[in-house]
Amino acid sequence: MLTPLNCQPSPQLSTMPNSQSQLASRHVAVIGAGAGGIVVARELSREGHRVVVFERNSQIGGTWVYSPEIESDPLGVNPDRTRIHSSLYKSLRTNLPRELMGVRDYPFVPREGEDRDPRRFPGHREVLKYLEDFANEFGICELVRFRTEVVFVGLELGKWRIRFRCENGAVDEETFDAVVVCVGNFSLPRVAEIPGIDEWPGEQMHSHNYRSPEPFRGKVVVVIGYSSSGTDISQELIGVAKEIHIAWKSAKTELLDTQSSINSVSLHPMIESVHKDGRVVFQDGCIVSVDVILHCTGYKYDYPFLETNGIVTVNENRVGPLYKHVFPPALAPGLSFVGLPFKAVPLPLFELQGNWVAGVLSNRIALPSKEEMLADVRAFYAALEASGKPKHLTHELGDSLVCFMLCYMPE
Structure with a gap:
């Protein structure tokens, strides 16, 4: 560990x-x-x-202060967008x-x-x-x-x-x-880098600006990421969206082989490319015409x-x-x-x-x-590099949590 x-x-x-x-x-x-x-x-x-x-x-509370409003740029990359601090969705x-x-x-x-x-x-x-x-x-x-x-x-x-x-x-x-x-x-928001995205005609949103499933009714949605927000939002979209395609980096590749579709939910490896006719091509070769890409990417x-x-x-x-x-x-x-x-x-x-x-x-x-x-x-960074853990996960604790917290307790 x-x-x-x-x-x-x-x-x-x-x-x-x-x-x-x-x-x-x-x-x-x-x-x-x-x-x-x-x-x-x-x-x-x-x-x-x-x-x-x-x-x-x-008021106090920070991200726990819910707002139904979303930013003027749903993807959250325009530096001149209106800013909403909270990332809460209504049902969280x-x-x-x-x-x-x-x-x-x-x-x-x-x-x-x-x-x-x-x-x-x-x-x-x-x-x-x-x-x-x-x-x-x-x-x-x-x-x-x-x-x-x-x-x-x-x-x-x-x-x-x-x-x-x-x-x-x-x-x-x-x-x-x-x-x-x-x-x-x-x-x-952090957003995924997708080849061809500048010419892709569909909608994009980051989970920071997701509030409820209703705007996705009847649409084909790609959810990038399957951590906490990706899991929650994917489940909310079932029965609302026409199709849900989940793309995420996972060591559990056997799931991709054994579970191709559950309740209109399909599992894929990451997106390989997108195209100006609306198609999304996944690394498994699957090609889908998509309305919305939802970045649940941290x-x-x-x-x-x-x-x-x-x-x-x-x-x-x-x-x-x-x-x-x-x-x-x-x-x-x-x-x-x-x-x-x-x-x-x-x-x-x-x-x-x-x-x-x-x-x-x-x-x-x-x-x-x-x-x-x-x-x-420096020793910590070297250990991360030797383990193969990417730099952007430097502050991820995961199963190191108990050890981490014990180290803050004085004798």
């Missing part, structure tokens, strides 16, 4: 002597008031830091039981009320209500500056300068000791506000170099990222990462030297 971290307890993460004279209180900016941002804000506040959370929308339910979705001292238990969802795998509205309950319980909203968009973050004279646009359009700035980036990674990490003079980059969807997916060695501990890993259990992960960041900033937890952190990152 490939693990992105050393599974042995790390001595550099052990707690320092708990002397009040050694502890520090920092002025810390948290960017984003989604699930990650509000959990991190609580951890920082508990540690004694002075926290400001910047949130461009009018969690694919994790609620027992795994809460923080340790504030579990996600069923609550009474006419508009509450007591199911073990609740819908997205119930998750948002849990986040609102959490924020109210711990006074997080008092720390949040709503309708305030961060437009620049940079290090100047040892302080982090943040420039932000207020609701009235005015631009202001403030300095902080540290910045924690919690903007999430489910709003900027998202890009994007930090247009962050200026680090090239120290932190996004290369083939790898944000780096980052020690344990959190700290850039050259800028630690003043800059950190929470919530990058995917195929993870989100809120417990945010809590552990946030506790680590808070402890490092207060001097309760020691980081290794910048040289040691960078060496650790």
Whole structure:
């Protein structure tokens, strides 16, 4: 099993002597008031830091705030399109039981009320209500500056300068000791590269802009990708779309040989090419006339506000170099990222990462030297390359999750 971290307890993460004279209180900016941002804000506040959370929308919740609206470019590639932050579709339910979705001292238990969802795998509205309950319980909203968009973050004279646009359009700035980036990674679509797509006459959409199956009624649809959103959306389209063709990269090629069609759903390897007469050619030789290509192909990490003079980059969807997916060695501990890993259990992960960041900033937890952190990152990248794992999956945890989370727990 490939693990992105050393599974042995790390001595550099052990707690320092708990002397009040050694502890520090920092002025810390948290960017984003989604699930990650509000959990991190609580951890920082508990540690004694002075926290400001910047949130461009009018409420907490981030991607869990459902909007029926979609962007002006359904594919999500036009830089001038109208932007919708949330990627939720109307029927979305969690694919994790609620027992795994809460923080340790504030579990996600069923609550009474006419508009509450007591199911073990609740819908997205119930998750948002849990986040609102959490924020109210711990006074997080008092720390949040709503309708305030961060437009620049940079290090100047040892302080982090943040420039932000207020609701009235005015631009202001403030300095902080540290910045924690919690903007999430489910709003900027990645799309598949398809030969001939510029001349193909059909519609294209990314799952970011999918809300319900009705617009696909009677159409022949190709769904690219068969992870969480691809699976959910394909199932919703059954009985609505005329045909559903699923194309995905999978080691389970035997499925392609034994299951050719189930309820008008056909399974294929990836698309080989598309043509101006509307045909789509799959790598298995199958040719289909298609109305819509729906990209369920994930998202890009994007930090247009962050200026680090090239120290932190996004290369083939790898944000780096980052020690344990959190700290850039050259800028630690003043800059950190929470919530990058995917195929993870989100809120417990945010809590552990946030506790680590808070402890490092207060001097309760020691980081290794910048040289040691960078060496650790390079060894991690080398292990990924040796395993054949592509760069764009650098932050995928998968079955390494338990090991990863244990590494954040101080001794």
